Amino acid sequence: MKNEVNIVEQLDVAEDAYRRSRLRVMQRIALALLLVATMLFALARSRHGQHPAWGYLEAFAEAAMVGAIADWFAVVALFRYPLGIPLWHTAIIPNSKDSIGKSLGNFVENHFITEESVVERIRKADIAMLLGEWLLHPLHAKQVGDAAAGIARQLLQRADGDLVRHMIRDLASDELARLDLSTLAGGGIDALVAEGMPEQMLDAILGKLGGWLADENNHDMIGDLLVRCLNIDNAMIRSMVQGYTPNIIESLQKQLVEVRQDDKHPLRAKVGGWIADSTMRLKADPAWKASISRYQQQLVHSEHVQGALNGLWDTFRARMLADLQGPSPALVAATQGLVEKAGRVLVTEPGAREWINGAIESISRTLVQRHRGEVTPFIEQQLAKWTKEEMSDRIELAIGRDLQFIRINGTLVGGLVGVLIHALTLAL
Known part of the structure; x- marks a missing residue:
């Protein structure tokens, strides 16, 4: 940024120098015409009466000098005192610096920075x-x-790791603790029921169970399980139960097949009732909701979950930096x-x-x-930073070269008017 400012300043200085050199050239041309008119006047005056043409030349040169000097005075009086003499109504620009700033501000605000002009410009762009x-x-x-x-x-x-880490952990903890898990779980079960997922899960479980029962390698295990479930200590009864196990397995397999093939089987209705009751209790039972909320709070504030949340920032930061430092960041x-x-x-x-x-x-x-009404004070404040000499110099650099044409035209037009007056005088 500093280099850019230096470049802009250098360009401004170079432009001012260029304008100043062009202004000096035009000033020298205007002065040269005045000197030429003076020499012509002296020559014609010295030849006065020798030929009528010298009279015309004298009239031309005299009027040209008057026009050149008058216009020089007018141009110089805009920017400074002519010959350093503080004549009345001279050095107009520096002496009127404040009023010029106010007038310029009012002009810009009332004729340039208006709602219509700004909107029209934007619309065209x-x-x-x-x-x-x-x-x-x-x-x-x-x-x-x-x-x-x-x-x-x-x-x-550059981010403060500890601050961001703790902020993310606390924010995530608060959000997790505020979640209504019981209602969410109830809604999730409702969605699964609407899509027929419990029926599909029941069929899948029954299918797996049927396959497990059909595997003869599992029959001894099933027999031992029955004995343990019935809590049989008598060896003879245990032997009878184990001997009857194949019939029990076969009966269970038939029951499984019936349930899987019958969409209206009472077991399906009973399972659906269990699910519906659980869903209702999840959504509306205060005891269930309080119990789930208690376990939720314990889980969120547990050491394991807090440690995981505390590491979110480090994980995210490491992965992002690794990606950003790679050849093709995502x-x-x-x-x-x-x-x-x-x-x-x-x-x-x-x-x-x-x-x-x-x-x-x-x-x-x-x-x-x-911001209407702020343009005029702004321009006034900016111009107030300039001295009278600076303002006069800047304006002269901007328009001074064109003003020198006034001096040149004054010299030439004055000379022509002098010739015309001389001719009219002779004619009359």
Whole structure:
């Protein structure tokens, strides 16, 4: 930024020097014409009466000197005192610095920075289309993506790790603790029921159970399980139960087949009732809700969950930095895609352009209305920073070269008028 400011200052100095040199050239030309008129006057005066042409030349030179000197006085009087003499109504610009600033401010505010002029300019520019074309250019989209990646990289590297880590952990803990898990679970079960998932799960469980019962390798295990479930200690009864196990397994298999083949089987209705009752209790039973909330709070504030939440920032930061330092960061590609998409929308969708241009126009109107009356004081304050000499010098550099043509024209036109008056005098 400092280098850019230095370059701008150097360019301003160079431009001032160039303007000053051109002004000096025109001043010398105007002065040279005055000197030429003076020499012609002296020559014609010395030859006075020798030939009528000398009279015309004398009249021309005399009037040209008068015109040149008068216009020199008028031009110089705009910027300074002629010959340093503080004559009345001279050095007009430096002596009127404050009034010029106020008048200039009023003129700019009332004729340039108006709602109509600003909005008309914006409407003609079609900023939305210009923005869309700029964004759609692959080079510009890549520049935006690279800039976004650079900003993200700086933020990740300079962020206070402890502060961000604790902030994310506390925020996540609060949000998890506020979740109504019982209602969410009830809603989730409702959604599963609506999609027929409990029926499918029941069929899958029955199918797995049927396959397990059909495997003869599991029959001894099933027999032992029956004995343990019935808590049989008598050896003879245990032997009878184990001997009857194949019949029990076969009966269970038949029951499983019946349930799987019968959509209206009572077991299905009973399972559906259990699910419906559980769903209702999850949603409305205060005891269930309080119990689930208690376990939820304990889980959220447990050492394991808090440790996991505490590491979210480190994990995110490490992965983002690794991606940003790679050859093709995902953030750059994603940002570039979004920028190009936005540009495409602005270029192809008149409605989007109209909306953005309308928003810009509305904001511009508001800004002009809000800051109306501040332009004049601003210009006055800026001009107040200049001294009288600086203001006079800057204006002279801007228009002084054109003013020298007044001196040149005054010399030539004055001379021609002198010839005309001399001719009329002779004629009369």
